[in-house]
Amino acid sequence: MPSRSVHDEALNSYLLYMFTCNLFLPPKELKEFCLLFGLDVACLLTIKQTCYINGREPIPKAGNLHLVWQYAQNPTTHHRFVSMLRVMPLVFHTILTLIQDHPVFTNHSNNSQTPVEKQLAVTLYCMGCFGNGISVEDLSRIGGCGEGSVENYTSRCFMAIESLYDLFV
Secondary structure, eight states: OOOOOHHHHHHHHHHHHHHHHHHHSOOSSHHHHHHHHHHHHHHHHHHHHOSOSSOOOOOOOOOSTHHHHHHHHSGGGHHHHHHHHSSOHHHHHHHHHHHTTOGGGOOSSSSOOOOHHHHHHHHHHHHTSOTTSSOHHHHHHHHTSOHHHHHHHHHHHHHHHHTTHHHHO
8 A cells, every 4th residue: 555645644634633523522503613614624725735744854054165265265275175176266266257147146036046156166076076975965064055955056057167168169
């Protein structure tokens, strides 16, 4: 027997509650019945239309990618910058300058996107890892972002870099 979704479980639980209440505490008047029926229908619709019934835990956004910016400040620590992002700070800033005005990094939302430099840093860190040497979950911990953000960052950066193809080839 296939497993039930959380929505189906919630709907079944509410229907059982609804029938039990009507069985043991039946409404005494038609007006009361109509009011309770309206509330029950509203609850069932709410359950059906809710995307996430179970709450989602917030992801701690600490990460250690912020160290990259400190390593870029001092030439004696550039080797640490290169170790994390696999490019020299000058190369990083050149790529950043070339892609930062690309339309993929803009949106028409009240929530602004993550700065392009962080998106590029996460992408370069990802590219510097060997094959399956790092997971999206590990990248999100290092970058201080969610797993979906890692995928969005790399996708946006690749789109912006690929748009420079005609300029360099």
